[in-house]
Amino acid sequence: MAETPSPAHGFPGRLLVFEGLDGSGKSTQAALLGKWLGSRDYRVFHTEWNSSELVSGVIRRGKKKGLLTPTTFSLLHATDFADRFERTILPPLRAGYVVVCDRYVFTAFVRDAARGCDPKWVRTIYSFAPRPDRVFYFRVPVQVTLKRKLASRLKINYYEAGMDLGLSDDVQESYVRFQSRIRAEYENLAESDEFTVIDSTRPVEAIQAELRANLKPLLENFPTGARLLHDT
Amino acid sequence: MTLRTYGTRLPGLPDEPLTGKLIVIEGADGSGRTTEVALLKSWLEVEGHAVVDTGLRRSTLVSAEIDRAKQGHTLAASTMALLYAADFADQLENKMVPALSAGATVLADRYVYTLMARAIARGASREYAREMYSFALRPDLVIFLDARTEILLHRSIGKYGSLDYWESGMDLSLSRDLFESFFLYQERLSREFEWMAEEYGFHRVDANRFPEQVHHDVQKLVAPLYGPAASTAASRSPKLRRRLSRGPRKAASG
Numbered sequence: 001m002a003e004t005p006s007p008a009h010g011f012p013g014r015l016l017v018f019e020g021l022d023g024s025g026k027s028t029q030a031a032l033l034g035k036w037l038g039s040r041d042y043r044v045f046h047t048e049w050n051s052s053e054l055v056s057g058v059i060r061r062g063k064k065k066g067l068l069t070p071t072t073f074s075l076l077h078a079t080d081f082a083d084r085f086e087r088t089i090l091p092p093l094r095a096g097y098v099v100v101c102d103r104y105v106f107t108a109f110v111r112d113a114a115r116g117c118d119p120k121w122v123r124t125i126y127s128f129a130p131r132p133d134r135v136f137y138f139r140v141p142v143q144v145t146l147k148r149k150l151a152s153r154l155k156i157n158y159y160e161a162g163m164d165l166g167l168s169d170d171v172q173e174s175y176v177r178f179q180s181r182i183r184a185e186y187e188n189l190a191e192s193d194e195f196t197v198i199d200s201t202r203p204v205e206a207i208q209a210e211l212r213a214n215l216k217p218l219l220e221n222f223p224t225g226a227r228l229l230h231d232t
Numbered sequence: 233m234t235l236r237t238y239g240t241r242l243p244g245l246p247d248e249p250l251t252g253k254l255i256v257i258e259g260a261d262g263s264g265r266t267t268e269v270a271l272l273k274s275w276l277e278v279e280g281h282a283v284v285d286t287g288l289r290r291s292t293l294v295s296a297e298i299d300r301a302k303q304g305h306t307l308a309a310s311t312m313a314l315l316y317a318a319d320f321a322d323q324l325e326n327k328m329v330p331a332l333s334a335g336a337t338v339l340a341d342r343y344v345y346t347l348m349a350r351a352i353a354r355g356a357s358r359e360y361a362r363e364m365y366s367f368a369l370r371p372d373l374v375i376f377l378d379a380r381t382e383i384l385l386h387r388s389i390g391k392y393g394s395l396d397y398w399e400s401g402m403d404l405s406l407s408r409d410l411f412e413s414f415f416l417y418q419e420r421l422s423r424e425f426e427w428m429a430e431e432y433g434f435h436r437v438d439a440n441r442f443p444e445q446v447h448h449d450v451q452k453l454v455a456p457l458y459g460p461a462a463s464t465a466a467s468r469s470p471k472l473r474r475r476l477s478r479g480p481r482k483a484a485s486g
Contacts, residue, residue: 058294067293069325070243071367075318076294079311086308116243124363125317128310 009130020138023145110185252332259377262387
């Protein structure tokens with residue numbers, strides 16, 4: 001069976017992206033979706049935007065010493081993403097996998113914009129990354145993510161709270177303000193980049209069912225693992 | 233500086249004008265750049281200007297990562313270009329901007345143009361390179377030391393006893409032959425410097441000559457930045473000229 005290249009990037013694989021605030025439930029949903037795709041014999045590749053070995057050291061060091069400015073912060077994360085893209089996203093995409101990305105360039109767009117970087121510039125530096133086939137945006141009020149965070153007793157980290165911007169001396173207050181900015185940026189992108197908006201205040205099962213239904217057309221005629229190996 | 237960057241707003245740039253001067257010396261490896269930077273620094277200091285010199289890959293933030301990446305040869309070109317941009321941004325914001333705010337002259341031994349040429353030689357588009365570095369400050373003066381590839385070759389061999397792997401663009405697999413690769417790579421770079429010279433208004437100085445001749449031309453370009461008084465003082469003082477032609481002394485260059 002012939003591979004049907006994706007209309008968006010032209011590679012045989014499919015690129016699915018999960019975006020949203022920390023605590024919006026996107027990682028849970030991405031993991032569940034990956035399970036389901038695997039059970040259907042699709043070749044799935046799951047990837048999260050954690051720092052790669054290359055720049056995690058410098059980002060950590062820079063953060064600790066407060067050396068990072070919005071521009072260097074942005075460029076270092078772009079470097080990190082470029083490295084991960086070349087190594088872990090592009091090969092499976094070209095090989096015909098369903099690549100599930102827990103965060104993609106949009107995370108950088110919203111975060112950098114919230115820090116005052118020029119959005120056009122940020123887009124340019126990430127222009128090597130192709131448009132995904134789907135972007136699921138998990139919409140949730142900032143207060144809900146804060147509640148989830150406090151309930152899980154996770155410490156709010158300095159940059160996640162945007163403490164470097166001096167919005168407030170109080171971590172929680174700064175977190176709410178900074179995350180609200182990020183949320184506003186996500187809402188802008190939802191429009192311009194045609195996100196599939198998911199109401200993330202609903203039960204996990206309901207959201208997962210919606211995702212699966214949404215992906216049906218995209219995966220039609222898409223080769224499963226066995227066919228990838230044996231059909232020519 | 234009216235339009236202070238090449239188009240992209242640099243968050244955190246102070247609102248008040250940067251009173252210092254930003255002077256950039258560009259040129260290939262072997263064009264005599266480093267020698268000229270030393271001469272120019274010494275001359276400017278004699279003239280009474282505070283000078284902060286800066287180059288590529290000297291920031292404390294990421295230079296270790298760049299060295300490591302070079303040793304491993306493992307990074308894709310696009311990743312490397314971004315890492316260099318991060319390094320440049322760090323120096324720009326943490327070193328050049330504060331110095332310029334304080335009224336010092338920043339003397340840059342290479343600038344974004346070299347980084348752009350390298351990125352383009354490795355497959356980036358000119359548009360991408362230009363946009364990526366559009367947060368860079370517009371220098372007050374860019375001097376391009378232009379030397380023929382044969383000259384670069386001889387100086388490179390004279391200096392290192394061989395050709396440098398990176399300066400020969402060996403990572404590009406243009407040729408397995410180091411000598412041939414050096415020529416092909418330097419040609420690519422010089423092609424990029426050609427359009428940038430136009431676009432960014434470089435002042436070209438013939439660097440196929442002796443250091444003192446080059447320095448003489450550079451002085452003539454630099455002097456007007458500081459007003460007419462400085463330029464006449466420098467060009468009228470034979471003593472100063474003689475001293476400068478001997479090059480910087482240890483004590484003077486500090």
